Amino acid sequence: METKLIKIESKKDFNKLTEAAEALADGALVAFPTETVYGLGANALNENAVSEIFKAKGRPSDNPLIVHIFDIGQVEMLAEEIKPCAKALMEKFWPGPLTVIVKRKECVPDCVTAGLDTVAIRMPSNEVAIKLLKLSGVPVAAPSANTSGKPSPTKASHVYSDLNGKIPYIIDGGASKVGLESTVIDTTEDEPKILRPGGITKKQIEEVIGSVLYDPALSDPSKTPKAPGMKYKHYAPKAELTVILGEKATEEAQKLCKVSMEENIKTGVICCENEEIFADFIIKCGNSAEKYAAGLFAALREMDDLGAERIYAVLPFDGDGIETAIRNRIFKAAAGRIVRC
Ligand code: AMP
């Protein structure tokens, strides 16, 4: 299959979205930019189209998808019940990086929800995404547009390298601003629970609906996560990644890099702008947690492209905002290789 790349540089290019939007409504797969990461979209009400997503990504069928909408009024079409806390969150944080889980209606196909009686819904804030969704006129099921297991794509080039030849359209709208997947909150139980940390923080949520819990599985690997996708390894680069935290992280990274390079292992470092660490490859991700989040997945992919065999990521942020989401993703990618010093 030939993959058509459509570049959108400004609102003037929005007319270039019509063909892909019509194809999307008719059952084709379209990868598109969002503020979190790039999504791989299909008409959520078309079972055949949705099943193509799982094939293109190699995604396990027990991992449900997020349905993307452009108007809060579309929720009623998908949700059996919208609790007041769910409504308050939608009104406050949409459009934006928050996914709200509600009881689903029958019309939502089983392949979207992996057979669960709930559905995950989000309204993205990226203007290109909203325009595409509006033009298609349908709710769009979309997981991240990567091959399952790889870091989520934050640029159209990442999508191209994973899915070229497998899907008919990729919309290029530039780099994703947040760079990590959305916060997922379940509102279907007695107490709302954060199943995945992301761009909207626990504190921001609590300011709107009062105290919320994290899914205990986020901190206890012996528990089964309520979001099926959280049980997978995810986000991993080919290289062996180790995360280094704490006051002496830079010195420790320098020591480890030296040893690694002496063993003739191609060694990369991911760190902040102001660090100087000697390694075969160094990728700097800015000086704030927000910039680190936005650059992390691209850095992991770039390290693979450079041929790094081992990566040390120096993580100087220990706050509980977007930092929680960074730690969640990078710890998973490191599969337990974490050095605290
Ligand atoms: P992705 O779109 O690849 O970022 O993944 C979406 C995340 O939301 C995965 O971790 C899913 O398991 C989770 N998710 C989607 N729908 C539901 C649902 N109905 N209940 C719980 N988790 C869900």
Ligand code: MG
């Ligand atoms: Mg994903």
